[in-house]
Amino acid sequence: MCCAGITNYLFHKLRKYTCGLAGRESDADMSLKQGSGTGKVHFGGLDDVSLYGTPVEPAPPAPDAKQGFLRNQLQALFQPTDNKLAMKLFGSKKALMKERIRQKAAGHWVIHPCSSFRFYWDLCMLLLLVANLIILPVAISFFNDDLSTRWIAFNCLSDTIFLIDIVVNFRTGIMQQDNAEQVILDPKLIAKHYLRTWFFLDLISSIPLDYIFLIFNQDFSESFQLLHAGRALRILRLAKLLSLVRLLRLSRLVRYVSQWEEVYFLNMASVFMRIFNLICMMLLIGHWSGCLQFLVPMLQGFPPNSWVAINELQEAFWLEQYSWALFKAMSHMLCIGYGRFPPQSLTDMWLTMLSMISGATCYALFLGHATNLIQSLDSSRRQYREKVKQVEEYMAYRKLPREMRQRITEYFEHRYQGKFFDEELILGELSEKLREDVINYNCRSLVASVPFFANADSNFVSDVVTKLRYEVFQPGDIIIKEGTIGNKMYFIQEGIVDIVMANGEVATSLSDGSYFGEICLLTNARRVASVRAETYCNLFSLSVDHFNAVLDQYPLMRRTMESVAAERLNKIGKNPNLVAHREDDTTSEGNTINAVVNALAAEAEHVSLSDDSVARLSERSLGLALQPLQAASCRMAGVALPGLGVAAALPRPKSEHDFSSAQAQQPPLAATAAFHKSDAGIAP
Numbered sequence: 168m169c170c171a172g173i174t175n176y177l178f179h180k181l182r183k184y185t186c187g188l189a190g191r192e193s194d195a196d197m198s199l200k201q202g203s204g205t206g207k208v209h210f211g212g213l214d215d216v217s218l219y220g221t222p223v224e225p226a227p228p229a230p231d232a233k234q235g236f237l238r239n240q241l242q243a244l245f246q247p248t249d250n251k252l253a254m255k256l257f258g259s260k261k262a263l264m265k266e267r268i269r270q271k272a273a274g275h276w277v278i279h280p281c282s283s284f285r286f287y288w289d290l291c292m293l294l295l296l297v298a299n300l301i302i303l304p305v306a307i308s309f310f311n312d313d314l315s316t317r318w319i320a321f322n323c324l325s326d327t328i329f330l331i332d333i334v335v336n337f338r339t340g341i342m343q344q345d346n347a348e349q350v351i352l353d354p355k356l357i358a359k360h361y362l363r364t365w366f367f368l369d370l371i372s373s374i375p376l377d378y379i380f381l382i383f384n385q386d387f388s389e390s391f392q393l394l395h396a397g398r399a400l401r402i403l404r405l406a407k408l409l410s411l412v413r414l415l416r417l418s419r420l421v422r423y424v425s426q427w428e429e430v431y432f433l434n435m436a437s438v439f440m441r442i443f444n445l446i447c448m449m450l451l452i453g454h455w456s457g458c459l460q461f462l463v464p465m466l467q468g469f470p471p472n473s474w475v476a477i478n479e480l481q482e483a484f485w486l487e488q489y490s491w492a493l494f495k496a497m498s499h500m501l502c503i504g505y506g507r508f509p510p511q512s513l514t515d516m517w518l519t520m521l522s523m524i525s526g527a528t529c530y531a532l533f534l535g536h537a538t539n540l541i542q543s544l545d546s547s548r549r550q551y552r553e554k555v556k557q558v559e560e561y562m563a564y565r566k567l568p569r570e571m572r573q574r575i576t577e578y579f580e581h582r583y584q585g586k587f588f589d590e591e592l593i594l595g596e597l598s599e600k601l602r603e604d605v606i607n608y609n610c611r612s613l614v615a616s617v618p619f620f621a622n623a624d625s626n627f628v629s630d631v632v633t634k635l636r637y638e639v640f641q642p643g644d645i646i647i648k649e650g651t652i653g654n655k656m657y658f659i660q661e662g663i664v665d666i667v668m669a670n671g672e673v674a675t676s677l678s679d680g681s682y683f684g685e686i687c688l689l690t691n692a693r694r695v696a697s698v699r700a701e702t703y704c705n706l707f708s709l710s711v712d713h714f715n716a717v718l719d720q721y722p723l724m725r726r727t728m729e730s731v732a733a734e735r736l737n738k739i740g741k742n743p744n745l746v747a748h749r750e751d752d753t754t755s756e757g758n759t760i761n762a763v764v765n766a767l768a769a770e771a772e773h774v775s776l777s778d779d780s781v782a783r784l785s786e787r788s789l790g791l792a793l794q795p796l797q798a799a800s801c802r803m804a805g806v807a808l809p810g811l812g813v814a815a816a817l818p819r820p821k822s823e824h825d826f827s828s829a830q831a832q833q834p835p836l837a838a839t840a841a842f843h844k845s846d847a848g849i850a851p
């Protein structure tokens with residue numbers, strides 16, 4: 168061994184030296200050759216960090232024998248693997264690699280808590296613990312074969328495994344609660360920590376106190392010959408009681424389960440896992456209580472006034488005895504009754520009280536947990552109810568009139584639909600990319616229904632939708648007041664609004680997919696008309712700052728909007744030249760836009776056909792006009808016109824001319840902006 172060690176050392180030194188001379192390539196070569204023995208490739212460098220900053224595992228010493236190979240395999244089992252627990256603790260593979268190096272440095276035979284070995288060991292221990300905690304009380308209470316080979320073998324085997332568990336615990340690194348990233352790997356510190364915490368409980372529950380007691384009881388072997396003699400019986404009973412100490416293993420079960428729960432069931436599953444654990448714990452305590460109900464009278468020799476004697480169960484089959492005992496315990500625990508008969512003896516009464524107290528405590532815990540869990544399951548609904556309750560109290564406090572209260576309640580119902588989320592807070596906690604994706608997804612129906620978006624560059628759409636704010640208006644609400652200075656425009660996701668003139672006449676109506684309030688932002692003047700909600704309106708608003716910021720980047724979209732605005736102004740008898748740039752717009756792209764807009768207007772004016780027909784007609788007549796626009800769109804960021812582009816995508820407007828009788832009197836429009844679903848068909 169000593170020789171092999173020296174050879175290894177020399178080999179290492181030589182390797183370092185040659186690597187230093189030949190550079191990194193030869194270093195890798197060397198490691199490759201070395202690693203081939205274990206089937207692994209190690210790119211060992213001069214230090215612990217590779218060129219890319221990734222920590223590198225030191226190459227293992229040259230495998231000199233099979234023994235070395237086995238040792239390596241075993242040590243690999245003790246190292247942290249990239250399982251869920253490790254990833255949660257260290258976050259990245261790089262950190263995990265560092266931890267492996269640290270674990271190696273900590274010395275051989277220290278088991279990392281995130282290693283595969285510990286995972287499988289814990290799993291086995293969990294199964295053994297459950298088996299122990301169920302079988303032990305039944306065997307102790309209902310069977311008298313304490314000294315049978317079967318029972319002794321079972322106890323010896325499980326005790327041995329639990330004692331080995333203590334040894335394993337002494338060599339397992341410790342995850343600290345406060346400093347989760349730093350796992351204690353120093354054997355001395357591990358031992359100190361374990362001795363201070365669970366060691367004694369684990370030890371007491373693992374050593375076979377009952378057998379030790381029997382062995383050390385000098386007279387036992389003689390007394391055993393006369394088993395019916397009083398002393399021998401007493402000794403056996405005491406040993407039985409001592410064997411109950413094994414039930415302290417429950418502490419280990421609780422520890423293992425809570426550790427697993429934390430790592431493997433973090434999300435929704437954890438809610439159900441906690442309920443499941445609680446139910447299991449209640450059943451286990453019920454099982455123990457049932458066994459205790461029988462054990463105590465049995466140790467007393469079944470006095471005639473004990474419940475076992477009253478029920479004549481002394482000689483019954485163990486399953487019958489157990490069933491009655493469990494029934495009695497459950498009746499107490501759930502505070503439903505006393506079983507078949509109320510307690511007659513003092514011992515029975517005390518036992519009943521004990522199980523009543525434990526049952527009531529468990530029941531209270533269960534109710535508390537279950538209520539908590541149910542509440543956390545539907546927290547948004549609960550928050551909504553709380554919010555509504557608060558609003559109701561506020562309305563009462565402010566003595567608001569009945570009609571206003573009604574409107575507020577209806578607003579809440581429509582706006583939040585029974586669930587309350589702090590959307591801004593939730594989205595604010597996401598990464599920028601994720602936030603953008605979520606907002607784009609949320610606005611997909613708006614984008615699909617607004618032709619202005621449907622035909623626009625996806626970057627433009629994304630830029631706009633990330634800046635939109637959802638707003639809800641009720642029927643009759645004045646969304647925009649004529650003559651005021653506006654600071655936002657709106658896109659209609661759902662609902663109908665009326666454009667109302669100064670004289671109270673309704674100029675037109677807009678519905679899903681339309682937008683309004685843009686003229687004021689384009690002209691920097693006052694609102695040219697009032698806008699009133701006819702039905703419940705789900706709108707998205709865009710503030711003036713965002714409006715300008717986005718349109719500055721996409722000039723073609725600004726011009727498109729200006730074209731629509733000019734037509735709108737024209738329609739309500741105002742000067743279309745109010746809209747800036749419009750007159751100066753003599754570029755080829757501008758002309759193309761106008762050509763398309765005019766052509767579409769002509770189509771819409773003369774033909775009143777179904778959506779499909781309009782699309783087909785547009786396709787035919789606008790084919791030529793669109794080609795330059797498509798080319799223009801490529802040059803100027805803004806409108807994207809895949810295939811047929813604008814005209815083909817133009818659906819016949821929903822809100823075309825049915826909402827307002829006043830529209831019938833309007834003169835035919837010279838040109839109608841085709842980017843606006845509702846506007847496209849303003850013509851009679």
Ligand code: CMP
Binds near residue numbers: 683685693734
């Ligand atoms: P703004 O002036 O900011 O506020 C009132 C809005 O009503 C106006 O912008 C337009 O968006 C809208 N509007 C005015 N006239 C019409 C019209 N003829 N057709 C559609 N919308 C209009």
